[in-house]
Amino acid sequence: GNSVTQMEGPVTLSEEAFLTINCTYTATGYPSLFWYVQYPGEGLQLLLKATKADDKGSNKGFEATYRKETTSFHLEKGSVQVSDSAVYFCALYGGATNKLIFGTGTLLAVQP
């Protein structure tokens, strides 16, 4: 079945460091891919999305490119801020399923 695997956290970075959170997926068909972010005590918020191969999603300085050949959708940001501290979830939708399948989440802690 469909699944998402993302790197385990926590990821601890200093402010202005480069961020990569790896995400790979297994799916039948052609799913859409998403990154959701969950700040402490809040619900999930859509951060960015890509609906087909080679699409790049971007928002708030974060980027991720839908790579079909490597079945990946890695999240990157060039310079993180303390306010980016949160849990990041990679997710897929579609293919053989019509529900969101989440990865296990990666906690990012950015220190000043």
Place this chain on the structure above:
Amino acid sequence: AAGVIQSPRHLIKEKRETATLKCYPIPRHDTVYWYQQGPGQDPQFLISFYEKMQSDKGSIPDRFSAQQFSDYHSELNMSSLELGDSALYFCASRPLGRGGEQFFGPGTRLTVL
């Protein structure tokens, strides 16, 4: 902009009691989803409704039931509560045709003592 509303935000129950969680989706969103998130875990899909009809079912225990009403709000009913039901319960709604782009509510934190 309107967001998904959930009530209550916090709920404390004893074992074997019942609980009802409510969700008010964003207006004109056609699909409502319920998720359960345990501590440090990813959200687990429970059930969804499309235009007031159950559209998909995930890992929802038989002790739980849900429905969507004519005004599109949804309720998750939980009976014979167990300690393991303690979790964050999220409702999400989705605009027509937007696939996995779901808008999440702030969640209800249920604690079963």
